[in-house]
Amino acid sequence: MPEFATLASPYSMPAALHGDTDLTDPQEQTQARALNQFLAGVELKAFKIAQAALRHEDDALDAVQDAMLQLARAYAARPAEEWKPLFYRILENRIRDMQRRRTVRGRIMAWLPLRGGDDDDEEFDPLALAASNDPQPVRRLELDEAMEALEQALQRLPRRQQQAFLLRTLEGLDVAQTATAMGCSEGSVKTHYFRAVQALRAQLGELHT
Amino acid sequence: MSGETVSPFERNARTVLEQSVQRIDARTRSRLNQARHKALEAMSPQRPRWRSLTLMPAAGALAAAVLVAFVLWGRGPHGASPPAALDAQHAEDMELLTDNDSIDLMEGWDGSFYEWATSQSEGNVESNT
Numbered sequence: 001m002p003e004f005a006t007l008a009s010p011y012s013m014p015a016a017l018h019g020d021t022d023l024t025d026p027q028e029q030t031q032a033r034a035l036n037q038f039l040a041g042v043e044l045k046a047f048k049i050a051q052a053a054l055r056h057e058d059d060a061l062d063a064v065q066d067a068m069l070q071l072a073r074a075y076a077a078r079p080a081e082e083w084k085p086l087f088y089r090i091l092e093n094r095i096r097d098m099q100r101r102r103t104v105r106g107r108i109m110a111w112l113p114l115r116g117g118d119d120d121d122e123e124f125d126p127l128a129l130a131a132s133n134d135p136q137p138v139r140r141l142e143l144d145e146a147m148e149a150l151e152q153a154l155q156r157l158p159r160r161q162q163q164a165f166l167l168r169t170l171e172g173l174d175v176a177q178t179a180t181a182m183g184c185s186e187g188s189v190k191t192h193y194f195r196a197v198q199a200l201r202a203q204l205g206e207l208h209t
Numbered sequence: 210m211s212g213e214t215v216s217p218f219e220r221n222a223r224t225v226l227e228q229s230v231q232r233i234d235a236r237t238r239s240r241l242n243q244a245r246h247k248a249l250e251a252m253s254p255q256r257p258r259w260r261s262l263t264l265m266p267a268a269g270a271l272a273a274a275v276l277v278a279f280v281l282w283g284r285g286p287h288g289a290s291p292p293a294a295l296d297a298q299h300a301e302d303m304e305l306l307t308d309n310d311s312i313d314l315m316e317g318w319d320g321s322f323y324e325w326a327t328s329q330s331e332g333n334v335e336s337n338t
Contacts, residue, residue, distance in 0.1 A: 031252075032249055032252060035249060035252065036245065036249055039245045039248065039249075040245060043241040043242075043244070043245055044230045044233055044238070044241065045230055047233065047237065047241060048226070048229060048230050048233070057237065061237065061240055061241065061244065064241065064244060065244035065247065065248070068244055068245055068247075068248035069247065069248045069251050071248070072248040072249060072251050072252040073251055073252065076252050143225065143228050146221075146225045147225050147228065147229045150222060150225050150226070151229070165222075166226075169219060169222055169223050169226060170223065170226040170227070170230070197216070197218065197219065200218070200222065201218050204218075206217055206218050206221065207218055207221040207222055207225065
């Protein structure tokens, strides 16, 4: 994807990759570069998956960042083929923790008086307004509609079905990798995925793009 | 999902989802980029210090081995202790040094008297015989 090339310019490389930390070990340098490439390849999809589960942009970003940190700290030495299912397993655990915390917080907040304007103090960020990869207007409108319909339908799915569908369809994991990421059997993955497709098709038809 | 039969619905859903990923705004991309760099920096935060800590037991073991070797070498070949005669000699030397009477005798030393006394006693022996 061309946008990654612009993001990973030499000026934005982390210290581990450009010499402030330790460039004496070529094996570790290669490993850092491979991990950087891997994370750059999954971060946007991971964010989308976390956002679908948490329905909150900042929480989704936090979850992805935590998953990246844990993968880098604990599993960087593992073979690169294992990174993807491991990363999504970590992300899934993080999402689950956040959902639990949110449930507890929701119960506590229900007892407290309402206070509005939680998002009012958010700073204006001009970058948020910058469009990226904007397709032609008519095509964009069609895609917008299809996207919105799909995202709403995904929100209505049970969590495990949503997860199986996104990992298989968006991230392209196979059944075994999805089972590792979800911490369940391959049979369960097939069942969740099949039910997700059935439910989405029932709501959206054939989803014309 | 490669190598598996994909229905038109699944194909379309993938297209839509990939498009939605492509359209993630620049602010979110930037934050993800920063998160990735933080993760990579955390990969080995203080590697040199960590390495020196892991080398400390090895360095300690080496120092201990050198010390043991030095002590064993100092005790002589094959680890034998010094002979008993040498120990006795040392004890005798110490006794002489700490003996006050011997020192008094040495202070009043008159060599000519002792030589005369010796010659007299030798003369008496000869005359008796």
